Amino acid sequence: MKLLLKVNIVMIAVFLVGLAASYNVADRLLQQNARSEIQDNARIMMESALAVRRYTVSQIKPLLDTQIRYKFLPQTVPSYSATEYFNILRKSFPEYAYKEATLNPTNLRDRAVDWEVDVVNHFRENADAKELVGERESATGRTLYLARPLRILDEKCLECHSSVTAAPQTMLDLYGTANGFGWQLKDVIGAQVVSVPYDLPLKRANEILRNFVYLLVGVFVFLFLTVNIVLGAIVVRPVRKLAEIADQVSKGNMDAPEFPSGGSDEIGTLVASFNRMRRSLVEALNMLQQ
Template sequence: MGLRLKFNLILCLVTCIGLLLAGYFGDLLLKKNAREQVLQTAQIMMESAIAVRNYTVSEVRPLLAVQQRRQFIPQTVPAYAASKYIAKLQETHPDYSYKEATLNPTNPQNRAAAWEEDIISYFRSHRDENTFVGERDTPAGRSLFFSRPIEIKKPGCLACHSRAADAPQTLIDTYGSANGFGWKLNEIVGAQVVSVPMELPFEHARSAFQTFMGALIGIFFLIIILLNILLHFFVIKPVRLMSAKAEEVSMGALDVEELPVKGNDEISSLAHSFNRMQRSLGSAVKMLDETMD
């Protein structure tokens, strides 16, 4: 097995190990960044929904307070305003969603699905947690959800949700008296849930990973070529020349031209030693011939 083959086998082994490690950690990093991007989008959607809720309570509801006594106006309900806001987003991004999932909602559209009930149960059993993040499979692909608990902290909320007898008549006329009542102060009745698709960011991550690995393989391939060129000119070629000279000297050709010496590295030092050995051997043979004569 030649020196070049041994060198390339070791180099290929090291390259394969390096590519595997780079691919493993690169894939982890890109997927982590993609998930953080999705989570950041979900957090922005949640903050936007909360901002719309606060605006509805502080700006819209007071303006419509008088009309609300004669007719129920859903635009004064924070959950309705936030849902309508996200509905506009869904016109161009249908896979994005926001819902104020409730176990016993006034509006049946807000009734929690089975997986949303699990989120509410989580908040009820972990009252010190303010957020809950997870992933689930949807018909459109993998989706990340970001949720916050809906907790009754203000007694004013119970005016419409404690007992049907105490609720505004306009509310009863709109939704009936069967649902949305029996809520208690400091009770977690539901969860704000934002869902963001993960497929597109992960597709970008896969594309970036393929580009990264392609560039890395190309760089390693170029390095292997350059190292082989350097190996040929600085190691293999001088060694072959010395091997040929050694073959000639071993056959008795002591007057052959000495090896050219360039540089000050180990190969040059070996060439110096070979030339010195050749001169010493030639002098020894010459002395032996003179003695015999």
């Protein structure tokens, strides 16, 4: 097997091992970054919902409270405002979702579905739990959800939700008397749930990984060609020429031209040593012939 072929095999083997290791490390890091990005997006959405709720309580509700005697306005309800805000947002970003999933809601659109019930029960069974992050498969693909408990901490909420008799008549006219009652102070009645798709961050991560692999392959090809050219010029070609001259000398052809020596590297030293050995051999043969 020729020297250059051996070097090429070693280079390719080292590259493949390095590529596999780099791919695994880069893929793991990019996946972690994608998950962190998704969680950050979910938390931004959650904070946006909380901001809308606070704005509704501090700015909208005081202006419309007097209207409740004539007409119940759901716009004064923080959960309604936050949900409506995200419903508008979903027209541009349908993969993102926000829901105040409630076990016994006044507005039936907020009723928790099967997996949301499990989330709510998690908070009911774990009083110290402040947040829950998980994954699930949805109609739009793999989704990360972030949930926080909806706990009754303000007695004013019980003015509408403690019992049917305590609730405003205008609210009963709008939503009826079947749902949204029996709430108690400090009870977990539901969960704020934000759902964020994995597709876009993962697609971006895979694209970065693919470009990274292409870059590594490109760098390797460049180095591979460079090493082959350099080795061919300064190692393989001189050694091959030296081997041809040595072969002629070994067959008794003492008139074979000397290999031009030059340089102080290992190849130059080898050439100088070979030429010196050849001259010594010629002198020894001449002495024997005399």
